Amino acid sequence: MLPKVSIQILSQSLLAGTFVLISSGNAMLTDSGSANASEIPSIVQDTVSSATTSVSGNTSKPNPVSISDPIVDETIFGATRFDRATDLKMSYVSPLSDVLPRSVDRQTISQTPASSLNPNEPSEPKKWAVGVHAQASTTGFIGIDGGYKFSPNLHARLGLNTIGFNYNYKSEGIDYSTNFKPTNIHLLGDYFPFGGGLRLTGGFFIQNNQFTATAKSDSNNQITLNGTTYDASQVGNIGGEGKFGSSVAPYLGIGFGTPISSGFGFNIDAGVMFAGSPTVALSANNISSSIPTAIQNQIRSDLAAQEQKTNADLRSFNLYPVISIGVSYAF
Template identity: 25%
Template sequence: MKTLRTLLAATVLTAIAGTAMADETVVKDGYAFDRNQLVPTGVRAEVGTTGYGGALLWTANPYVGLALGYNGGDISWSDDLSVDGVKYDVDMDNKLAYLNAEIRPWGASSNRWAQGVYMAAGVGYLDSEYELNSRAGSGQIEINNTPTSFSSVNGKVSYDNDIAPYLGLGFAPKINKNWGVFGEVGAYYTGNPTAKLTGVGGTVADQALLADHERNIENDDEYQWLPVGKVGVSFHW
């Protein structure tokens, strides 16, 4: 599975390189390469499910752009994740660097709203960890509809030093010449994470059930994808 993820990431990187070098064909048409194309044309600040951060932006032409960014920081949600019927509070420690090509099918349109629609393809370097906490409270913790005597279940789910391909869809209209807003949804293909869970209390049978629960997290296809949703503002010069 990791070989497949690496192969996909390499394919995406090759596609990004090809997109970035697409302007070489312009040289054949009698135009000289402009080294200013290497200078970023904008920046953006963003926040979402992968943390908060920002990106440098390059515009190769009206149809193609590049974004090189980083998201990090801690984000916490209550009852955000449910696995085998167990609801967890999630504390996310995000570390994500990414490089995306942004393709704008209507980049040359006179309609600024149409100009803002883009498809993103790229790769990310993930080193993120999710801390999971579930408390019995006044009830019982059930795993796969089986009651247990655990007073709490705690653990971590990690995506360690992984290169992951990414696909997304975004909307980034300009408000005026310099300022714009954007929103983007997508997913990284990460392969399964590493999970480590500990139950407080519980019988021997409960511990065996917890071990199966842990393996489900590591092997379920559902957790091979890391969803992304983020919004932000951009500035272009």
């Protein structure tokens, strides 16, 4: 008696041959009148059943074999069902192929990207962006930003601003020529409540904004310190250095534009940085040695008093204004 595996292989071989017979002889049998096309499935089943019974020696009627069953037994070879006309490499496809079941490899479909299944579907919008900007700003004229779009209405950006500017400042009757040297690292969130360019911005700055100042004499070449007037030649150069009180400064503001959108952009910002009150240290260099020592000491004393008055004047300046207008390019 042949093993069960051999019987199954023989049955499958007979079935494959029978299928070829059906495919190639469908029209021929109908034309000859010897058999009707509707009788072909029963002929195939009787032939296969007889062959199986004669080999096994079993006179019991086996389960009928359907032409729709897979030609390769999954339990023996671990193979999946396939398209018979393709895998048997037949040059002729029978009209019965339209009604034969065709298996679909589910694993292949599950691994197929959605974009290939629907090529007309738009791709996901770009979320990351890096850009540079040039601006007229109180936080620095040149900057770089990197950002991420959590949604069309919520963006986050991390950036750096630097490159300062000069300006004139007057305190307690003294005019100063001031050079501002900003260094600002910011982490900001932009919320677009209406979906357009208008946004609300919040976050914080890590700032190291410093400034240097030089006192200027008046039109008579005189400088007044703590209410006492001196010739500029007596006091020499009076300078100062200052910085803001808080290295980490919260920020709140409003703006227009999307700084991290691809391509060129136009941006406006207005807000306040809670940077703390600045402090300044004044110094007198090159006090004239030709003047009496008492006057030299008086100049130093008046300069110290002037420094205290200047810091008191700056104490109320604890909100640093942020105003920015500029262009950006992100990619």
